[in-house]
Amino acid sequence: MSANNESTNNAEDHSNKTRIESDSMGPLEVPINALYGAQTQRAINNFTVSNLTLPEHFIRALLRIKQSAAFTNANLELIPKDIGDAISSAANKLLAMPDLMQHFPVDVFQTGSGTSTNMNANEVLSQLANQNENLSCKVNPNDHVNFGQSSNDVIPSCIHVSAAIAIHHQLLPALEHTVETIKCKANSLEGICKTGRTHLMDAMPITMEQMLSGWSAQLKQQITMLKQLQPSLFQLAIGGTAVGTGINTHPQFAQRLCDNLSQQTGILFRPNPNYFAAIGSQDIAVNVSGVLKAIAVALMKISNDLRWMNSGPLAGLGEIALPVLQPGSSIMPGKVNPVVPEASAMACAQVIGNDTAITIGGQSGNFELNVMLPMIAHNLLSSISLMSNSLLMLADKAILDFSVNRDNLNEALDRNPILVTALNPIIGYAKAAEIAKKAYKENRPVVDVAQEMTDLSRQELLELLNPLKLTAGGL
Numbered sequence: 001m002s003a004n005n006e007s008t009n010n011a012e013d014h015s016n017k018t019r020i021e022s023d024s025m026g027p028l029e030v031p032i033n034a035l036y037g038a039q040t041q042r043a044i045n046n047f048t049v050s051n052l053t054l055p056e057h058f059i060r061a062l063l064r065i066k067q068s069a070a071f072t073n074a075n076l077e078l079i080p081k082d083i084g085d086a087i088s089s090a091a092n093k094l095l096a097m098p099d100l101m102q103h104f105p106v107d108v109f110q111t112g113s114g115t116s117t118n119m120n121a122n123e124v125l126s127q128l129a130n131q132n133e134n135l136s137c138k139v140n141p142n143d144h145v146n147f148g149q150s151s152n153d154v155i156p157s158c159i160h161v162s163a164a165i166a167i168h169h170q171l172l173p174a175l176e177h178t179v180e181t182i183k184c185k186a187n188s189l190e191g192i193c194k195t196g197r198t199h200l201m202d203a204m205p206i207t208m209e210q211m212l213s214g215w216s217a218q219l220k221q222q223i224t225m226l227k228q229l230q231p232s233l234f235q236l237a238i239g240g241t242a243v244g245t246g247i248n249t250h251p252q253f254a255q256r257l258c259d260n261l262s263q264q265t266g267i268l269f270r271p272n273p274n275y276f277a278a279i280g281s282q283d284i285a286v287n288v289s290g291v292l293k294a295i296a297v298a299l300m301k302i303s304n305d306l307r308w309m310n311s312g313p314l315a316g317l318g319e320i321a322l323p324v325l326q327p328g329s330s331i332m333p334g335k336v337n338p339v340v341p342e343a344s345a346m347a348c349a350q351v352i353g354n355d356t357a358i359t360i361g362g363q364s365g366n367f368e369l370n371v372m373l374p375m376i377a378h379n380l381l382s383s384i385s386l387m388s389n390s391l392l393m394l395a396d397k398a399i400l401d402f403s404v405n406r407d408n409l410n411e412a413l414d415r416n417p418i419l420v421t422a423l424n425p426i427i428g429y430a431k432a433a434e435i436a437k438k439a440y441k442e443n444r445p446v447v448d449v450a451q452e453m454t455d456l457s458r459q460e461l462l463e464l465l466n467p468l469k470l471t472a473g474g475l
Contacts (some may be wrong), residue, residue, distance in 0.1 A: 006056040035103045037123035038375040043116035049109035054117055054374060055381040059104050060095060062121050065154060065238065066145060068260040069090035069253075073147050073210065076250050080136050084143050085131070088126035106221035108378045111166070112364070112371025114155035120295045122146045125184045147304045148249035152279050152369050156237040159285055159377045164233045164267055166384045167226060169289075175295070176221050177348040179216050181395040184401075186212035192404055193467045194319060200308075202418050207406065211305070218298040219391075225291045232284045234268055240275030243368040246326065260317060282370045286362040292383040293355040296348035304343035306398055310338050313326035319409055340398040403473055415439075417446045422464050425475055427454055 018029040023038040030041045067088050074084025094100055103124050108118045121142035129139040139145065189208035196203040239254025241247050245383070246254075254271040261269050272278035312318035328337035358379050361372035370376075414418075419440035420432045427435075439449045447461050456464070463469070 009204070015449055016198055017470050030234075032096040035127045036105075036120055037127065039119040040106060040116065040123055043106045043110055043120070047107040047110045047116070049107050050107045052378065053101065053104060054102055054114075055107060055162070055385070056106055056157055057120075057162040057166050057385075058377050058383050059101065059117075060450070061158045061165065062117070063091045063153070063414060064264055065161065065257070067161050068257045068264065069147070069149055069238075070145065071260050072253055072256040073250075075256065076252065078250060078253075079144050079147055082134075082136050083139055086129035086132050087125055087145055088136055089132075090125045091411055094124065096374055099123055109424040110374055112373060113151045113369060113421060114158075114373045114377070114400065115151040117374065118146070118149075122394050132335060136458075149254050152242055153237040153275070155377070156278055156282070159266070159282070159373065159380065160236055161261070162377070163288060163380055164230065164269075164385065165265060165286070166228070166381060166388075168267060170388040171384050172223065174388040175219055175226075177395045178395040178399075179223070180393045181399050182212050182216045182219075185399055186216070189404060191468065192406065192409065193413060193471060194409045195416050202412075202416050204418060204421055205470050207414060207468070207471050210471060211299055213301045215305070218301070219295070222295045222298060226288075226296065229284070229291060234270060235278070235284075235286065236269055236270040237272055237275060237278035239271050242278050244275035244279050245466050246275065264308055270283040276368065280368050280370060282358075282362045282364040282373070282376050283375050286358055288294070289355045289358040289383060292380075292387055295391075296351035296355075296383075296386050299387070300345050300348040301328055303344040304398075305396065306341045306394075306402070307338045307345075310341075311401070314383045315437070317404055317408070317452075319412075319435075320404055321399055321436065323401045325397065338398075340393055344390045347386040351383040351386050354383045370417055381410055414445050415443070415448075416467075417445050419465045419467065420450060421471065422470055423450065423454070423456075426456070453456070 009266060017032040020027050021031045021038040022028070023042075025038075025042070028038040028041050034041075070079070070084040070087035072092070073079045074081045094103070097103075104120055106120050119141065122145040125145045126139040126141040129135075129145075151157065153247045155465040186209045189212070192208045193205050194208055194211070236254075236258060239246055239249060241249050258269040258271055260403055277283070281424070306320070306322065309317055309319040310322045313321070318388045322338050322340070324336050325339055326336075328339070337404040358376050361370070361376040361379075364370055364372040417436035420436045420439070423432050423435070435446065435450050435453050438444075438453070439446045442449070447458070447465050450456065450461050451458050452467070454461075
């Protein structure tokens, strides 16, 4: 609670002024213009670890949950209606603020339940609500804003809500856009044949369209996996309160809150059927992170394929040319690098690292509470953002407009001795190997060597060794 006295180290500098706030541990100085109170200030003082705060997606989900809680508690006549309305109005004001995050300064690396962030929201909402002078009583951060709740069910619920919204509005659209971009690009490359590679070594030919279809299928598989996980993500811990028993909350509170939250977001949230699992573990977050890691693995493969095909332009593969976006070197004039696939690959590496941390965090469900919730929330939302942005960047700035160097593709195909594989059923593996070795050694087209070493006519060989025909498979 606020006291009227204030202190200042410099009467001329308003930013140094403080007010006195109190909590159950006693009085504490807080910046005079801060919307938060004593508990938030204690967290700021205690957790000077990273200068990283929880993502804005998370804070917005937290405010929506608090708004729905106030609405629900007021309708259940558990708090006065004017108090519920004031809290709801305060949440709307915060959600509309362009500088929202200045009011939520608590470090990610804090108490493992996220209690400091929960109380940060409670204090900010009560402070804003109390600006209404016509209330029946003063809004209290614990007794009103946090009524029927615990950090232990609010923060896990925020993880699910914020991740569900980000996946629905960002990640899935980004995946679908990238799949469609790949599909359109593949269609534009129909009939273009290239040397396939296994172990980075020359192999049987494939078409560009076939190669890109592999990329598309990888991403489609992850879309399927995400959609399968979404119903579990829509189940919330809210209503379980401290340890999963629902102590100090109305039996209808959780369902009504979820109904209100669903109306706000357009996503069908519902109470988790088992609060003990919802509060004591983070298995769903670990599962979602696993899919994000799989997306990162797929995207890194696509990025590296692009980088390799673009390598050169003279001493590399030189099969494609990525769009020229910026100078590539501060010392080598004219050099251009595959900057977008490189940026994408780095984002993928970060997501894979985030997944490792989330996996360790998921193991930290000690008895009735997981105690790495803020880190899990931060990493999960960071991974969703990194993959959403990287997918769009790679699709629009690399895949959409790369050009194909047909001369290089055809030259490599003509000299590829591995094409002799198509003759195996006719002349046998051993004879085909002899032809391949001689073609390699003499650096000659395989069709010329095969004509010398077999009874097949040139016309038959040209038909049998036609690269585009070989991409269709079969005998």
